[in-house]
Amino acid sequence: MAMTNYIDEKRITAVATAVSWERIYLYIDVKLQYKTPKERNGELCFYAVDAMYYAQAKFKVVSRTDDTFRLKLNITNSGENACVPSGEYRLIVCRDDCQMADCETDTAIVGSIRSFPGIFCILTRPVLIR
Secondary structure (H helix, E strand, O other): OOOEEOHHHOOEEEEEEEEEEEOOEEEEEEEEEEOOHHHHOOOOEEEEEOOOOOEEEEEEEEEEEOOEEEEEEEOOOOOOOOOOOOEEEEEEEEEOOEEEEEOEEOHHHHHHHHOOOOOOOEOOOOEEEO
8 A cells, every 4th residue: 555645745844863873773863843733643653764665664762852753773673573674764754654754864963973883874864774
């Protein structure tokens, strides 16, 4: 079943504001902005999506402060009892069967991400997991 894509309508915009690693866990802080108050309704899900828009992993929301979500992903078990495959991923924000936002990266964190030892790189959108 195809998902309805609202990304270009920018009903919700998402920006990764912090990224960190703790052993096998990837943490990403994502700040959302809503076009209208109505867009705040409903539960949001966050997925690592490959070039074919296949969801390879679902992030767990571990905390939320106002419009910032702290996401966690065990890269050795994406929920399918398997490691997240090597590759480039986009972080897509979904609600129900709708794609709401394609997460971008705050330029302030690009330098710190590049210092991670060959693990991944986020330049504008893709997340590279090796």
